[in-house]
Amino acid sequence: MARIPLIAGNWKMNLDHQQAIALVQKLSWTLRDAAHDYKSCEVVVFPPFTDIRSVQTLMDADKLELGLGAQDLSKFDSGAYTGEVSGAFLKKLEVKYVLIGHSERRQYHNEGDETVQAKTAAAFRHGIVPVICVGETLEELENEGQSAVPVRQTLAALAGHDKIGDFVIAYEPVWAIGTGKVATPEEAAAVCGKIREAISAEHGPEIADATRILYGGSVKANNVAGFLRSSEVDGVLVGGASLDAEEFSGIARFQKHIAL
Numbered sequence: 001m002a003r004i005p006l007i008a009g010n011w012k013m014n015l016d017h018q019q020a021i022a023l024v025q026k027l028s029w030t031l032r033d034a035a036h037d038y039k040s041c042e043v044v045v046f047p048p049f050t051d052i053r054s055v056q057t058l059m060d061a062d063k064l065e066l067g068l069g070a071q072d073l074s075k076f077d078s079g080a081y082t083g084e085v086s087g088a089f090l091k092k093l094e095v096k097y098v099l100i101g102h103s104e105r106r107q108y109h110n111e112g113d114e115t116v117q118a119k120t121a122a123a124f125r126h127g128i129v130p131v132i133c134v135g136e137t138l139e140e141l142e143n144e145g146q147s148a149v150p151v152r153q154t155l156a157a158l159a160g161h162d163k164i165g166d167f168v169i170a171y172e173p174v175w176a177i178g179t180g181k182v183a184t185p186e187e188a189a190a191v192c193g194k195i196r197e198a199i200s201a202e203h204g205p206e207i208a209d210a211t212r213i214l215y216g217g218s219v220k221a222n223n224v225a226g227f228l229r230s231s232e233v234d235g236v237l238v239g240g241a242s243l244d245a246e247e248f249s250g251i252a253r254f255q256k257h258i259a260l
């Protein structure tokens with residue numbers, strides 16, 4: 001089955017709402033200049049919570065075909081949970097995707113498999129597509145190889161749901177995030193393939209075939225084509241390079257039908 005490639009830009013804790021508006025405006029021009037075909041390759045930005053309303057208003061007003069994502073959501077739906085942001089609020093702002101279990105949240109906020117599973121359930125409840133981030137640290141790579149941890153984290157996130165909705169997996173080796181070190185396209189494809197096999201064994205081939213699996217970790221315009229060439233890799237999750245409109249458009253330009 002044809003899976004539409006997804007180019008996702010995680011801004012992390014960068015850009016206030018005014019800078020966010022400027023970046024999205026610039027991005028709409030650079031994507032237009034690159035004659036981007038939104039139907040054959042989805043482009044989604046993941047701004048900080050405080051920027052989402054401004055970005056959504058701009059997208060609505062200018063009829064931009066960019067998708068909107070959030071970087072996290074609460075496992076709770078509403079109530080006395082100070083500092084939390086409900087999936088219901090995000091849905092109302094037309095947020096389509098949410099990152100869950102990014103390695104920076106696993107590392108700095110002690111989010112383990114249980115939290116990731118609960119947040120995935122919250123995303124399903126609110127009709128937001130979870131982008132479940134998985135990946136091994138350098139130590140785990142040395143001790144367990146490259147695919148054991150991402151496969152285990154994927155299955156843990158998907159376990160025990162009443163109903164599994166659409167979801168995306170983002171394979172990001174922790175040792176490749178923001179470091180300039182990149183997994184080779186062959187390594188990325190092999191791990192994405194193992195993740196798909198595991199999803200198929202646990203949840204059936206139909207779900208596995210429909211699931212987009214992305215690679216992330218130091219992706220740039222000059223290395224993205226190698227990843228997208230593999231039929232196992234359905235897009236990329238980009239950090240640093242998504243803060244630069246030209247660079248990010250350059251990444252989106254390597255959509256699969258052009259790269260092949």
Ligand SMILES: O=C[C@H](O)COP(=O)(O)O
Binds near residue numbers: 178
């Ligand atoms: O969410 C994005 C990833 O953490 C990758 O970040 P990076 O492209 O800056 O390495």
